[in-house]
Amino acid sequence: MTVTEEPTAAVREVGKDRRRKEDQRLITGRTRWTDNMQLTGMLHLAMVRSPYAHARITNVDMSAAQQAPGVISVLCGRDLKDHQGELPCAWPITDDQKCMAHPAVAVDRVAFAGEVVAVVAARTAAQARDAAELVDVDYEELPAVVDLKKAAADEVLAHPELGTNVSATWVFDSAEAGSGGDVEDSIRDAEVLIEREYRQQRLIPSFMEPRSTVVDPTGEQFVMWTSTQVPHILRLMLALTLGVPESKVRVIAPDVGGGFGGKLQVTPEEIITFLMARQTGKPCKWTETRSESLLSAHHGRDQWQKLTLAARRDGTVTGLKVELLADMGAYLGLVTPGVPILGAFMFNSIYKFESYRFECRNIFTNKTWTDAYRGAGRPEATFAIERLMDELAAELGRDPLELREQNWIRHDEFPFSTVAGMEYDSGNYEAATERAKELFGYDELRAEQARRRESGDRVQLGLGISTFTEMCGLAPSRVLGALSYGAGGWEHASVRMLPSGKVEVITGSSAHGQGHETAWSQIVADQLGVPFDDVEVLHGDTQISPRGLDTYGSRSLVVGGQAVVMAAKKVIEKAKPLAAHVLEANVDDLEFSDGRFTVRGAGADQEGLGLAGLALRVFAAHDLPDGMEPSLDADATFDPVNFSFPHGTHLCAMEVDTETGETTMRSYVCVDDIGNVVNPLIVDGQVHGGLVQGIAQALWEEAVYDDQGTLVSGSFVDYTLPTSADTISFVTDRTVSPATSNDLGAKGVGEAGCIASTPAVVNAIVDAVRPMGVQDITMPCTPERVWRAIHGGGRGGATEESAMPHFEEDAPNQDNPGTEGGQL
């Protein structure tokens, strides 16, 4: 095990399981969610949304709504078309990418069910909703394309004027990139070929706080409070989209109730609320219902993966060919096209392939648009390769862990340049796996599995493995530039020394549950030698934190945290001349530790000078060295030179009732290597939550559309988030090989659990029933699908087939079209 010893100084904060600073207000209800905002004269908005997946808007009659009680304004696309601009897509992945203009309010055509066609502003939320019911929209239905594969065949066009549903085709080929050989050679020479097709179902991020936006147009600047992960990006995009000077817009992300990528967006509703506030001159608030959220906030995943793995008979993998279809939905959101591309660098994972080719076709359909969801591209890649490694092991009759070890990068081979062109800086797959096996009782469980197979037990045991890695710390700006992303990947921080000795840390990261206030306080307490409680972390307001690129992609600690470290170091450098001046010593003779400057060689009993005292001297500025500006405050911007590569070994034991198809998780062990840890309590929490989101993809969640393009899993009744009763307690542990890309040695943990767990669960279920001839079960692995797979039903069938038809002709209790309101 490669555990790096932390310095043993008792004062060290980093590494402590500090209880969170954030919690006091959250456990007492003293929270500031956007929907809590009440401003004098505030109006409330309600959206009118299209019930059709694809239709021409022939008329919008707003007269009844305009006459309704309390209604101040009703606007439709016609009214807004010259003011609303187009919603931004910041990631054109190819030069010839096809992109459909995305208005906040549809003008003459809707392209998915849930698209906004009109907006009502009224004195109360209830009045707005009542009036929205009175807006009469005439539609002329157009053919809708819902199925991803049919869309890829261009049978029906999501946007007829584009002439195709293919938005872009993006290719990485190791032979062309010079990072490996030609995959066709590997396939031709393969002794074993594993060819599989996997479905990544459509998921909905389902953050617990529904989205809400308030815009106050009074005063010199527009102020927007909004439940967003990206206040800085949003401010810039509002300026670019609406033609408002950036300096006239302030965006505040107050307490934000989760995001998971789902609030990494510039939303139509944010634009609409802004426009309505500008039009009425009054503060406006929009808060969505959960059903609205599931319908219209962006979705995630939704891919078909066609995979070819080439190997030698001795188990050595040689080539990997990946052909993806990725469903964009109806429009390209902020980073929609890039999400599957983030997976391009991860399909090869921890294994040493000679050749690799990745090709992804981004496809439009008439469904809610997709974009980032926890992991974004990397869960899909991890699922594919970890499923394939199990399939190869089964094909060769090998233990799947042993086969992985034969192929993975050994700990003495780092740094390692991968076939996908990444340079992995550190890792130790042997250590994490060894520890996970021990905690799991791998050998004992294998023996039990054999016994139960032998005895023909009705409930079979399966063991699932996922030895994952991911790329975190988005991202080196030059890499983003090479991938045609519209922005950089740096992060900014400031450290302000207040005269009283307290410290304010301003971060461009924008937390929404991650605990940055606590972790950043720990980092700064160590850097400056000040008490943890003396550090105040400020974020999420573009007026307080003017520079930042926000929170997503497991970037906050490894990029934003490093910026904080750099800013703190600058404060010490700025304080040095003053300390030397006061101590009447040479600057070069000063030492700084535990918050105090001392003079080298002046003895252990010297009092030295603390930073707090120096801050007060700077505030007074009565006696500063010549030429010193009266400030210790410092800014830093960090642009990483490389990604970080967390990894881990996840082991899952599932029991499968072969008569009913019911699956039960028996145990789950994960040992993650996320580099050095700032706060183990927070890290474990991130892992637990990620695990359950990944497990939920394997077992329960799916956004299902009917053939008309209607979302039929549009509430929490149908979109089945796991509950406490569905889940178990986990066993977590860590090994540590520090990252080399930042001073903290941290790698990032926000997405790890979600990336790793999905294939571990599916591998376990397939492992349980493989002797019955099953080699795959489509996600989510519902009891019905598992049962069908066991009983010769292939992969268990598509959800759409069991979801339709909703209404059988001649069946009882159906509306009779001939009678108003149906029959009794």
Added chain:
Amino acid sequence: MTRISVRVDGVTYSDEVEPRTLLVHYLRESLGKTGTVVGCDTSNCGACTVHLDGRSVKSCNVLAVQADGHEVTTIEGLADGETLTPLQEAFRDCHALQCGYCTPGMIMQATDLLRENPSPDEAYVRQHMEGNLCRCTGYHNIVKAVLQAAGATATGGEQA
């Protein structure tokens, strides 16, 4: 409009409400009790859980007029001044919250759970918290916190 009189967190309020007003909207918009939040529209998520005469209810599933003459406790009325309840303390101590949006409902539900069964085991806690959804924690630390507040320890997996 209907006149109601409700005691909320120790204060008696008398208000005219629209009969269709949900208790959660009355609490948030009329009384400013914004600690109680709305997470769904199908009474699945439990974020709005409060106590009605000491029993947990989902306040999105109760009309304000149904609370007339009754006593409501919200997350804001749980602590005794600066003194937190054992459950509030346990939630912080066990890191049973991340974004914190589900937390008021979780704590109110768990308070009622422990009133009914002061010595639950893990399975009991998991069954009786299933009406409250959390997207951040994976429930691991929530279950742990409820057990800790009850003076018990989790029987399942632990930090190794």
